[in-house]
Amino acid sequence: MSRYSAAEIEAKWQEAWDKAEVFRAERSQDKPKYYVLEMFPYPSGRIHMGHVRNYTMGDVIARHKLATGHNVLHPFGWDAFGLAAENAAIEKGVHPAKWTYQNIADMKEQMKPLGISHDWSREIATCHPEYYRHQQAMFLDFLEKGLVYRKNAVVNWDPVDMTVLANEQVIDGKGWRSGAEVERRELTQWFFKISDFSEELLEALGGLDNWPAKVRLMQENWIGKSRGIEIPFERMDGQPPITCYSTRPDTMRGASFVAISPEHPVSRDLALNNPELAAFIAETRKMDTTEAALEKAEKKGIDTGITVRHPVWPEVELPVWVGNFVLMDYGTGAVFGCPAHDQRDLDFARKYGLDVRNAFYLPGEEVEVQDTALVPPKSEKVVYIDHFAGIAEVTSQEGIDATIDWFADKGLGTEQVKYRLRDWGLSRQRYWGCPIPVVHCETCGVVPEKKENLPVELPYDEDGKPIDFATPGNPLDRHPTWRDCACPKCGAPAKRETDTMDTFVDSSWYFARFTAPRAETPTDMVEAGYWMNVDQYIGGIEHAILHLLYSRFFARAMHICGHLPEKAIEPFDALFTQGMVTHAIYQTRDDKNRAVYHFPEDVEEADGTMRLKATGEAVEIVPSAKMSKSKKNVVDPVNIIREFGADTARWFVLSDSPPERDVEWTAAGAEAAFKHLSRVHRIVTEIAESDSPANAEADTALLREMHKTIHDVTGGVESFGFNAAIAKLYAFTNTLARSQAGAEAKREAAVTLVQLMSPMTPHLSEELWSTLGQEGLVTTAKWPEADDAMLVNDTITMPIQINGKRRAEIEVPKDMDKAEVEKAALSNDAVIRSLDGAQPKKVIVVPGRIVNVVV
């Protein structure tokens, strides 16, 4: 009998699938469509276990849908623009394009042996001009519709690399790559008008029933809706009023100062004649923007000398301060300070000797605030002091609502709903990204490039010489000729925009492009109309906000520009966020007691401890952490596939842990998975060759188990319960191995087992399907259906509880009525003994489940 040889089997069946083109998706009205998508990868050059887990999950869904009669679209591509390519260019002197395309080729070679049911005929790479020219075309459409615009904005600027950095690229106030102190600099940048969609993006979250609640909540918080009021404060010097935004106008009685942002127009005006203030503003510019730094940063301010009138008590005058803690891009850039009910304002007030006055007390505790601001939960009742809105003892929330109405009624303020969500700055001073297709003309200003001139393609050399990436700054800026062009409007010599787009733009519409990846327009509305939406999207939780929010915005913007049908404005019907693959870290200590990390393959067990293979030195084991090259706790999928085969890797990453949680990769676990698949191979091969006679009782028992397994595994596969489905398959394999059933029943069971396993272990399943003499491919065979009649045994075992504690069991026919079950239970010896003469008060019979006798 042949042994299980994964290498042989897997190559053979992958070739068979390719030849039959079973994964090629074509539009068809015969079957319901199903679009399953895993978040596409960045082509770093190596696949990792996280990829294996992600694509295997998608593959299980895709293959199951294929077997249940769906027309499945399961495409694959590359999120290919990005900083890493430019870093490689700097470090290794290789052109970003060459590096990226080589990585794509390498990763493809590592991906293929996994046997994922991707339709490779739809492969796309975002760095290819055939992709980004459509992105440029859409940019122009967005521009026309006012969905993208240019404005001055304060950004993180790395003075050494001479580029804008995203917030997450600023670590402890320093550029993550250069280590230079990041400055806040005002630049003219392109922005997508995502803030116009704040309410809609928030509202529509409610309809995303098949998204994790966690992701919806994160987006809700990110959008950050708040209801408040804008109140103008009249200036005593007769200048135009300063308008403050507040969500707590109920605390107005305690207002003791107004604070404005250093970037507020009033601050800027004053700074022109006030060197001290000008210096203060310059200093705040340089301030760190990181959370930790902001937390520690001192609240500082400067008195402007201006005073304003209290809007409710005109006799009260409030000083206006410039505060380094006031944000210009939220609200109006001006706030009133109420030290009694805001800790930050209190700290500020104490520092600069400003008044502290309560607006309310807690019921029965009439004490003035001293060192701790009084901020009870909004649902708690407080006692408002001589309140202008005519309220006394109500909850803070009621106080807020009443006050907003009061101000609005009196015409003293305007109710305002604000969102934290800000417009999406897409300009990057980078080479390896999609060029922004506009031209700067001295006479016409900023002019969109003509569509027929697209793509605006990246230059691949400097007029014959390789582009110099080592010099900091954007190579596009210093390219000798690339910028030169004719103004699309007047024809005069003009200069191209050298900023490129944030790579999140590339990934905000690729799912739509997959529906017609070779179309001459960004999308083909017939194809998009047929395939959209993505029925199941799968990826990491790390994209919960950025990518998934940007894509929701993009789908709306694309719809406005006629690139997507209306039904696709929420592009992902169902979302699943999978956990990571983790691994223990093996480390030793150097002479300075610093950790030295070791790869798992350099470590082995000896005498009950883990030791370095080379020296025998014992290693410390640090509990499981996300696989990371720097900690060396990585396992290369390529090695695993070589050693055990793809099916083993696939089986293992799905077993053991629920898919939304992290799974720890262990050598023992991988080996166990391999042993199990070998066992299935052996058992099924034996069955294929067996001719033992029928055994009525054992045959029925086996087939009953088979139908239960069909039911459970199908349920597991359809609800992301892959680990539970696999547990059922283990159990059924054990049942099959021990069964005394005849060859015919065993063959039927084996065929079903192989089929149920096929989404997880498609190669092994194809092999055994053929061993069992089945026609065609298991991949395209119809998924088995459970026979309801076989799911319940003729007699069932019911536990009997007395006062909720299990005391006995009875065997009863499955359809015995309640009264008879009760009678049977009460006449059971163990029950009689346990009752010890006591009279049951009540007997609860849950048919088919349990009996509870209450005494």
Added chain:
RNA sequence: GCGGACGUGAUGGAAUGGUAGACAUAUCGGACUUAAAAUCCGAAGGCCUUGUGCCGUGUGGGUUCGAGUCCCACCGUCCGCACCA
């Protein structure tokens, strides 16, 4: 600080409010073998007074005939957001 999730054997984890610990790992025992590997069979939450016993799903309360599951409080861990007025 605000918001959220999760706490079950040695370990990963099962369990529509209905027999807690399925399935797997590690462990132990047995069979086969000259031996090993492979394979097969079996044991295994804790406690004692070994009983058809008691206790047991982070802690304490509650709802229920019945709670790992629902509710409240606390403890712990993890995640997201945060000078957002």
